[in-house]
Amino acid sequence: MEQxxxxxxxxxxxxxxxxxxxxxxxxxxLFTPLMREAAVSEFGDFAALRDHVKxxxxxxxxxxxxxxxxxxxxxxxxxxxxxYAETAEDMNSIVLDxxxxxxxxxxxxxxxxxxxxxxxxxxxxxxxxxxxxTDLGEYIVQQAGETPSHIVGPALHKTxxxxxxxxxxxxxxxxxxxxxxxxxxxEARTVLRDHFLEADVGIIGSNALIAENGYSMLVTNExxxxxxxxxxxxxxxxTTLDRVLPRAEDATAxxxxxxRSATGQPQTxxxxxxxxxxxxxxxxxxxxTHIVLLDGQRTDILASDYSEMLRCIRCGSxxxxxxxxxxxxxxSYGWVYPGPMGxxxxxxxxxxxxxxxxxxxxxxxxxxxxxxxSAIPLPDMLRDLRHxxxxxxxxxxxxxNGLRLHAWIATRPRLYQALTGIGISLxxxxxxxxxxxxxxxxxxxxxxxxxxxxxxxxxxxxxYRRRSQSNER
Amino acid sequence: xxxxINPRVSLFVTCLADxxxxxxxxxxxxxxxxxxxxxxxxxxxTCCGQPGYNSGEYEATIPIARQTIELxxxxxxxxxxxxxxxxxICHHYPKLLDGEWRERALAxxxxxxxxxxxxxxxxKLESAPAVSTDLPPITYHDSCAGLREMGxxxxxxxxxxxxxxxxxxxxxQSDVCCGFGGTFCAKMPDISEKMVDDKLRNAGNSxxxxxxxxxxxxxxxxxxxxxxxxxxLEVRHVAEILSGDLYSPAxxxxx
Ligand code: SF4
Numbered sequence: 001m002e003q004x005x006x007x008x009x010x011x012x013x014x015x016x017x018x019x020x021x022x023x024x025x026x027x028x029x030l031f032t033p034l035m036r037e038a039a040v041s042e043f044g045d046f047a048a049l050r051d052h053v054k055x056x057x058x059x060x061x062x063x064x065x066x067x068x069x070x071x072x073x074x075x076x077x078x079x080x081x082x083x084y085a086e087t088a089e090d091m092n093s094i095v096l097d098x099x100x101x102x103x104x105x106x107x108x109x110x111x112x113x114x115x116x117x118x119x120x121x122x123x124x125x126x127x128x129x130x131x132x133x134t135d136l137g138e139y140i141v142q143q144a145g146e147t148p149s150h151i152v153g154p155a156l157h158k159t160x161x162x163x164x165x166x167x168x169x170x171x172x173x174x175x176x177x178x179x180x181x182x183x184x185x186x187e188a189r190t191v192l193r194d195h196f197l198e199a200d201v202g203i204i205g206s207n208a209l210i211a212e213n214g215y216s217m218l219v220t221n222e223x224x225x226x227x228x229x230x231x232x233x234x235x236x237x238x239t240t241l242d243r244v245l246p247r248a249e250d251a252t253a254x255x256x257x258x259x260r261s262a263t264g265q266p267q268t269x270x271x272x273x274x275x276x277x278x279x280x281x282x283x284x285x286x287x288x289t290h291i292v293l294l295d296g297q298r299t300d301i302l303a304s305d306y307s308e309m310l311r312c313i314r315c316g317s318x319x320x321x322x323x324x325x326x327x328x329x330x331x332s333y334g335w336v337y338p339g340p341m342g343x344x345x346x347x348x349x350x351x352x353x354x355x356x357x358x359x360x361x362x363x364x365x366x367x368x369x370x371x372x373x374s375a376i377p378l379p380d381m382l383r384d385l386r387h388x389x390x391x392x393x394x395x396x397x398x399x400x401n402g403l404r405l406h407a408w409i410a411t412r413p414r415l416y417q418a419l420t421g422i423g424i425s426l427x428x429x430x431x432x433x434x435x436x437x438x439x440x441x442x443x444x445x446x447x448x449x450x451x452x453x454x455x456x457x458x459x460x461x462x463x464y465r466r467r468s469q470s471n472e473r
Numbered sequence: 474x475x476x477x478i479n480p481r482v483s484l485f486v487t488c489l490a491d492x493x494x495x496x497x498x499x500x501x502x503x504x505x506x507x508x509x510x511x512x513x514x515x516x517x518x519t520c521c522g523q524p525g526y527n528s529g530e531y532e533a534t535i536p537i538a539r540q541t542i543e544l545x546x547x548x549x550x551x552x553x554x555x556x557x558x559x560x561x562i563c564h565h566y567p568k569l570l571d572g573e574w575r576e577r578a579l580a581x582x583x584x585x586x587x588x589x590x591x592x593x594x595x596x597k598l599e600s601a602p603a604v605s606t607d608l609p610p611i612t613y614h615d616s617c618a619g620l621r622e623m624g625x626x627x628x629x630x631x632x633x634x635x636x637x638x639x640x641x642x643x644x645x646q647s648d649v650c651c652g653f654g655g656t657f658c659a660k661m662p663d664i665s666e667k668m669v670d671d672k673l674r675n676a677g678n679s680x681x682x683x684x685x686x687x688x689x690x691x692x693x694x695x696x697x698x699x700x701x702x703x704x705x706l707e708v709r710h711v712a713e714i715l716s717g718d719l720y721s722p723a724x725x726x727x728x
Contacts, residue, residue, distance in 0.1 A: 009661060009663070012661070012663060012664055013663045016663055016664070016667055022667075026671075030645070030646070323649050323650045323652070323668050323671075324661075324664055324668075327664045327667040327668060328664060357661075360657070360660055360661065361661060361664070362654070362657065363617065363650045363652065363653065363654025363655075363657045363668075364527055364617070364618070364654060364655075365617035365621075365649075365650035365654070366617055366618070366621035366622065367617070367621070367648075367649070367650070369621075370621055380568070383526075383527060383529055384529070385529075386527075386528055386529030387529035387530075387531050388529070389529060390528070390529045390530055395528070395529070399528065399656070399660075400530065403524055403525040403528050403530045403533065403656075404525070404530060404533045406520075406524055406525060407522065407524075407525045407530065407533035407534060407536070407537055408533070409519075410488075410519040410520045410522065410537050410540075411519075411536045411537055411540050413516075413517040413518070413519050413540075416519045416520075417519070420491070420492055424492050424493075432727070432728045433727050433728055434727050435700070435722060435725050435726045435727035435728070436697065436700050436725045438701070443659070444659075445658065445659025445660065445662055446658060446659050446662075446697070448662045449658075449662045449663075449665065449666040449669075449698065449701070450658075450666075450669065450694065450697035450698040450700070450701045451697045451698075451700040451701045451725060452693075452697060453493065453693050453696050453697050453700070453724050453725035454725070454727075455492055455493045455494070456493065456494050456495055456496060456721070456722075457495065458495070459491050459492055459495065460486055460490060460491040460492075460495035460498045460499070461486070461491055461516070463495055464495075464498075464514055464516075465516065
């Protein structure tokens with residue numbers, strides 16, 4: 001996918017200028033945390049499960065080769081064909097090859113952020129395939145020629161009215177009102193139904209690959225994933241190799257965390273396990289199944305200081321709790337993954353330069369880490385990325401030098417106190433009467449939006465030293 | 474008070490209280506003394522190093538961390554009127570440093586506290602000279618680091634109840650960031666503006682005319698924006714209110 005992260009600040013300013021979109025995001029930012037909170041508090045010992053899953057994920061990642069080999073063995077025994085893709089391009093070519101080998105023309109696709117990452121849809125379309133997204137949110141976004149704004153709810157940026165107008169314009173279905181959400185869903189279902197039946201290949205993602213039995217788990221609310229997986233004669237599961245887990249019960253443990261964190265539901269409508277192609281005794285199912293495992297720099301991340309990021313289960317909770325995501329919306333981040341997890345992943349999967357603003361789009365408020373079901377230290381990672389930006393001199397020199405000068409002075413207490421003593425008294429003399437400054441040299445970032453409150457008077461240190469001296473006398 | 478001997482507290486003033494609002498440090502000393510502590514203020518202290526650290530200037534911050542450790546490690550307790558500075562010492566110095574320095578950082582972390590949690594959880598301050606009971610309607614902003622790194626949530630509310638007999642007009646999203654974030658507010662002013670405006674709207678909707686909190690960074694941001702917008706909202710650090718200091722000008726108010 002094309003990257004626009006370089007323009008994060010401009011994107012954000014534009015997003016903030018759209019009052020109705022801001023209002024819609026404000027509502028989501030208020031309610032999605034409440035929904036999660038309700039589900040989590042009903043669950044019982046969520047913290048214990050979170051801790052267990054964190055350890056289980058970390059253990060798996062620490063022994064990834066072993067579990068991948070086991071998964072490959074079991075999945076192959078079940079009749080799946082396993083493909084390893086080093087890069088995004090490799091994944092796209094493998095998928096197109098499979099489609100072409102079957103003379104396919106139509107592809108039905110379930111929701112998959114990995115294929116957003118690789119730009120699979122465009123690639124297949126250029127290869128002559130007709131590709132239709134079948135998750136409602138993805139369908140809406142694809143039809144609008146947009147990209148997902150949220151990893152769980154791709155079309156959360158759209159209002160009901162916008163979707164209604166889009167459907168009336170795009171679906172040639174005659175006179176109709178489409179007044180209710182039910183009408184909209186019904187219409188999408190009608191349009192998509194034919195496509196499911198006509199599709200030659202189905203493509204879905206995976207929430208977990210289970211090493212002990214070679215199954216792939218998919219968690220959805222619409223059941224479209226199951227139609228993609230079961231109706232076309234060929235199924236391709238596109239995912240990354242870090243999705244593997246040891247046991248079936250580990251996958252269900254993830255599922256319990258994932259769903260509550262993502263939507264605040266106790267359970268999604270569908271949780272499916274795909275074992276492989278149709279067997280002789282099965283009534284239906286695909287005749288051929290492929291699992292394409294993308295590395296896409298995951299092994300690099302695994303070997304880096306950011307390996308914990310691979311524990312992410314893509315629940316979107318960090319997005320829902322991030323006040324910066326709420327302010328800017330997902331599109332401002334300019335690539336596939338927005339919000340705190342995106343601000344860590346995007347620099348790792350693209351480049352630190354192209355994503356310069358993202359690690360800085362953080363106040364270290366810690367809300368993301370607090371709710372992350374995988375207990376990923378997102379604020380620490382974002383700060384570490386800022387450190388790398390400074391080391392690589394991607395951070396503007398003025399910032400680096402200013403902060404280093406501050407630190408240099410702060411380790412010279414006498415100098416520090418002499419300078420601040422003079423400076424603060426001067427500022428008080430200039431601004432104390434009024435109480436603040438509307439402009440201040442060297443603080444234009446601050447004063448562009450707020451006044452700079454005037455210091456109260458002399459520094460504490462000056463006052464305190466004077467008091468202690470007069471007490472001694 | 475739990476112990477019969479008076480606890481000895483070294484005050485970590487914090488650079489913002491030192492420079493911008495000394496009344497916060499004086500109020501902290503009064504409160505600690507009311508709780509029976511013997512307070513000293515190490516004179517060589519400057520800043521905990523957050524500005525550089527949060528911007529990823531780790532190498533430049535290491536000498537600051539070491540200086541703070543050397544200055545405070547012999548204290549019985551270290552108390553700061555700021556959740557984020559206490560959090561910096563307790564959680565980030567150990568991440569920043571290695572080897573022997575890391576051990577020393579961990580030892581310092583053991584005895585370092587944010588002011589209101591120290592008063593409630595450690596020395597159990599339950600009464601103090603009566604302070605003004607005719608406070609205006611008041612709301613509390615939960616600063617992020619205090620809340621999530623230092624577990625400060627009920628303590629300031631409890632102190633406001635027991636010492637000043639006030640109930641908080643809780644605002645919606647009191648635990649959501651105000652948009653300060655240190656250098657963040659200068660690097661991304663548009664986003665920061667939206668966040669602080671949300672905070673001001675929520676504070677206004679609570680019916681409060683006085684906003685308080687435990688971290689001067691946030692309070693300067695909130696007060697600065699309120700002033701820019703011409704809003705009638707008084708902003709004061711919670712230590713000032715608890716110690717009855719309501720007469721000096723509020724943050725951003727003229728002399
Ligand atoms: S980083 Fe954590 S909260 Fe964010 S999507 Fe991943 S698992 Fe969910």
